[in-house]
Amino acid sequence: MGNARPVKLDIELVQLEQFVAVARSRNFTRAAEDVGLSQSALSRSIQRLEETVGRSLFERRPRGVVLTDTGDWFLERARRVLQLLEETADELSELEATGRIRLGVIPTIGPYFLPEILRSFGEKFPNVAVVVTEDTTENLNQACSRGEIDLAILAEPVSANYLEVEPLFDEELLLVLPPEHPLEKVERIELGDIDALPFVMLNETHCLSENIAAVCRRELFQPITVERTSQLTTVQELVSLGHGVSMIPEMARRLDQGGRRIYRSLDGEKPTRRVVMMWNPYRFVSRWMKLLQQHLRDSVA
DSSP, rough: TTTTTOOOOOHHHHHHHHHHHHHHHHHHHHHHHTTOHHHHHHHHHHHHHHHHHHOOOOOEEEEEEEEEEHHHHHHHHHHHHHHHHHHHHHHHHHHHHHHEEEEETTTHHHHHHHHHHHHHHHOOOOOOOEEEEEEEHHHHHHHHHTTTTTTEEEEEEOOOTTOOOOOOOOEEEEEEEEEEEEEOOOOOOOGGTTTTTEEEOTTTSSHHHHHHHHHHTTTOOOOOOEESSSSSSHHHHHHHTTOEEEEHHHHHHHHHHSSOOOOOOOSSOOOOOEEEEEETTSOEEEEEEHHHHHHHHHHHH
């Protein structure tokens, strides 16, 4: 047994196609018509295939043929080989062409997360244009349902009937304070330390507001909201001016290099948000979109 040599099969693809045709019709005459050969030529081709395999693939009967046990086993593999080649040809065809992906993203993710993602994706697939739409969670949900965008990147909570939602990563929400705030010198800041502080928040249409409210509800308090705005950068500026405190995603903190605000990680159970991608599985999912989805998975792994 240890000296057994690996079997090498010298099989042409056309032989696999002819074999599948015979297996499908269970008749050499009909199969020959399907593949455009004479019955005798097809019979000789299948016979050569059986000689190569070293087993009988068909049992010949007066009114046709039936697969042997080996033939039934070989049929599954032949179909897999032919399907793989067909998919490969389709993918090569798409890779040689240009494509377009309509990508939706919420404003609290887009400017902080997308630039590097789109840059690296563009380097891999320069012929694919990614058209970005920035909007609220609710509007992106509707656009994805109607097929107006192909893929959306947003944060939970997401109400997505009939839509596919896949988590990408969890991100910490950091407390942001104005300069020289009394809490700056506190070694450990807990949620209970900020329950009476005024909050600057995004408008209620932004899911980040719900993320923050959910964190506060967990500690049995409602944040005292003194101002609301539509832009995360405006929230940060208002905090700098002493209008209140807020919670900011870690990705926004990484791009804030001005030093005009103080960011702190809260003690205890960290407040987080979950970033997900969403698409409509009942609409056509292009090769390009699958490539972007996998690129997103790889980028955050």
